[in-house]
Amino acid sequence: MGMMLGALGLVLGIVGVILTFQNKNSRWLSYASLSLTALAICAEYSAVVKWIEEEDLAALMDVTPTMSSMLWILTFATIGINGLSFWKNLKLKVE
Numbered sequence: 001m002g003m004m005l006g007a008l009g010l011v012l013g014i015v016g017v018i019l020t021f022q023n024k025n026s027r028w029l030s031y032a033s034l035s036l037t038a039l040a041i042c043a044e045y046s047a048v049v050k051w052i053e054e055e056d057l058a059a060l061m062d063v064t065p066t067m068s069s070m071l072w073i074l075t076f077a078t079i080g081i082n083g084l085s086f087w088k089n090l091k092l093k094v095e
Contacts, residue, residue, distance in 0.1 A: 002043030002067075006074040009036030013081035020085040027089075030082045037078040041071055 009032070016029030044067055051059045 002040040002047065003070065004040075005036050005043060006040035006071070006078075009033045009040060009078055010074065010081070012036065013078050013085075017081055017084045017088075020088045026085060030085050033078055033082055037075060040074065044071055 012029050013033035016026040016033060019026035019029065048060065048064060048067075051057075051063075
């Protein structure tokens with residue numbers, strides 16, 4: 001669930017950048033993108049809590065290292081993509 005939310009957030013961020021470079025307002029897409037990324041992190045954290053409560057150490061050892069790396073990559077990618085929209089909007093206001 002968390003990775004689906006994160007992937008959707010990443011897609012919305014990319015669409016937002018495309019619309020920004022076409023000089024269209026896409027602030028709501030940036031908001032939705034960052035919100036979905038935050039929800040993805042919360043969903044994955046909830047999965048880890050569930051595994052701890054069930055004492056499922058195999059799931060923790062198998063999934064958590066990869067999941068942690070993917071969440072870091074997803075978060076930095078989403079911040080970077082939304083940063084492009086922000087940078088383009090600032091550039092438009094200056095000109």
